[in-house]
Amino acid sequence: MKILKLNVRNIKKIKAVDITPQTNFITIGGNNEQGKSSILDSIVYALNGKNAIPEKPIRDGEKEATILVETEDYIIVREFNKTAEGFKTNLKIIQKGEKIVTSPQGELDKFTNKIYDLYNFVKDKEVRYETFLKLAEIDMMKMKDTIRLIEEQRRYIGRDLTQQKAIFSKMSEPETNLPDKEQSNSELVIKLNSFKNIIETENRVKQQISNNENQITEYKLMIQDLESKIRKLEDANNNAQKISFDNVDTKSVENEMVKLDELNEKIRYRNKYSAIENVIQDLHEKYESYTFQRDNYIKEIKEKFNNVMEGLEVDEKDNVKINGIEFEELSQAQQIKVAIEVTCKLNPELKVAIIREGSLIDKVNLEYLKEMADKHNIQIWIEKVGDAEIIIEEGQIKKEDL
Numbered sequence: 001m002k003i004l005k006l007n008v009r010n011i012k013k014i015k016a017v018d019i020t021p022q023t024n025f026i027t028i029g030g031n032n033e034q035g036k037s038s039i040l041d042s043i044v045y046a047l048n049g050k051n052a053i054p055e056k057p058i059r060d061g062e063k064e065a066t067i068l069v070e071t072e073d074y075i076i077v078r079e080f081n082k083t084a085e086g087f088k089t090n091l092k093i094i095q096k097g098e099k100i101v102t103s104p105q106g107e108l109d110k111f112t113n114k115i116y117d118l119y120n121f122v123k124d125k126e127v128r129y130e131t132f133l134k135l136a137e138i139d140m141m142k143m144k145d146t147i148r149l150i151e152e153q154r155r156y157i158g159r160d161l162t163q164q165k166a167i168f169s170k171m172s173e174p175e176t177n178l179p180d181k182e183q184s185n186s187e188l189v190i191k192l193n194s195f196k197n198i199i200e201t202e203n204r205v206k207q208q209i210s211n212n213e214n215q216i217t218e219y220k221l222m223i224q225d226l227e228s229k230i231r232k233l234e235d236a237n238n239n240a241q242k243i244s245f246d247n248v249d250t251k252s253v254e255n256e257m258v259k260l261d262e263l264n265e266k267i268r269y270r271n272k273y274s275a276i277e278n279v280i281q282d283l284h285e286k287y288e289s290y291t292f293q294r295d296n297y298i299k300e301i302k303e304k305f306n307n308v309m310e311g312l313e314v315d316e317k318d319n320v321k322i323n324g325i326e327f328e329e330l331s332q333a334q335q336i337k338v339a340i341e342v343t344c345k346l347n348p349e350l351k352v353a354i355i356r357e358g359s360l361i362d363k364v365n366l367e368y369l370k371e372m373a374d375k376h377n378i379q380i381w382i383e384k385v386g387d388a389e390i391i392i393e394e395g396q397i398k399k400e401d402l
Contacts, residue, residue, distance in 0.1 A: 001071040001111065001350045002379040003043070010058055010065035011045070011080075012038035015395035024373040026381045027358065029388025035395040036383045040117075040354045042067045043381060046078045047112050047350070049105060053089060058082050059395070071350070072096075076108070111349040118339040118380070119355045128327060129318045135345055136304040136314075143301060147294060154290035161283040164276055174270035182264040185257055192253045199250070205240055212237055309341060332365045340372050340380075351378040358384035 006019045013035035019026070028036045044052050046067040058065045058080050065080040075094040080087050093104040101107045121127055133140050212233055305312045311323035320327040322338060330338070343353040355361070361369065366382075373380045391398040 001073055003069055003071060003352055005070040007068040008042045010062040011042045011067060012059060013395050014038040017397055024379050025370040027388035028383040028390050028392060029386055030392040034392045036392040040356060040381055040383055046076055055086060058087055112347055117356055118353050119357045121339045122335045128320050131342055132308060132314050132320060135308040138304055146297060150290055150294045154287060157283055157287045161287055164280045164283060168276050168280060171273055174273050175266055178267050178270050182267045183260055185260045188253055188257050195250050209237060333368050336365060336369050337372060340376055340378060344376055344378055353378060353380050355382040358382040
């Protein structure tokens, strides 16, 4: 849809203006403060909703104002009435061949997103940035927070991974063919304690023999009636000497325990080595996972922007690039081309755009702009100082060629 007819009464500096466009390129000219900007304002007030309307939309000295916009499918009328508090506005929409629309703003929202000022898009970095985010349906704040959280987790994992690798690099590989678990020395401890008990018993027996021998010496000096006692004691000693202690070897047990301790130390080292190796593997997998999440998320964002416009890039620093070139570095013709494509995407049904500062666009690019309007079948309303197809003077059309 495009504007077939525009009627404006008492809006800002406009008294009464009726325009019936015959082409896609409508130029509004005249001197400053004559009302040419009010023509474009009227289009915006009619189609963009209440939020686009300033505090004083009604011409000074007037109590009422009206904007009528006719398209192929609709007649849109926005009325203004002056009040003590400011003004009231009322929106009416008539769908051609149908009745009056009961929910006019809702109906308007179906086919109009926002009437775009092409030159404002070209010169204002923030406008471009917000527009592309809207088209790509991206919440940049959420996107930045998501990437920041992923990078933060990735950084922590990377730090731990570096520390574990540093520890691991200083370790030599453990021996192979070691038992899976540390070996118990309880049996050896029992055996050693048993041998120690035997040794204590041997020492006590030896001490007893020594004591007996001393008594024997004393008893031999005694009277002979003690010889029977001596013989008994000698028999006792003979019996005691028959006990064998040849199989007691504590040294071998102690050696076995030393070997077992060495084996268990190797097993502990092997387990520590394996544990660090597993930690490094786990950290590496997590690090790669976060790297994948970050890269995949950024890839999705890039694909969304590329779906809006081939070669479009918008980074977290709010810079807009087209095919790797900063938007500001594009030629004016290229910037205009991008602006028109964006406007068509914003309003695929209502093909209407405005340019407020047309005087800043040179003749070559004005012609290019006109060609692009026909190519994309979009209606462009442009205001400029000086000559134009429609000249506004004191709020009215002085000359109308359309």
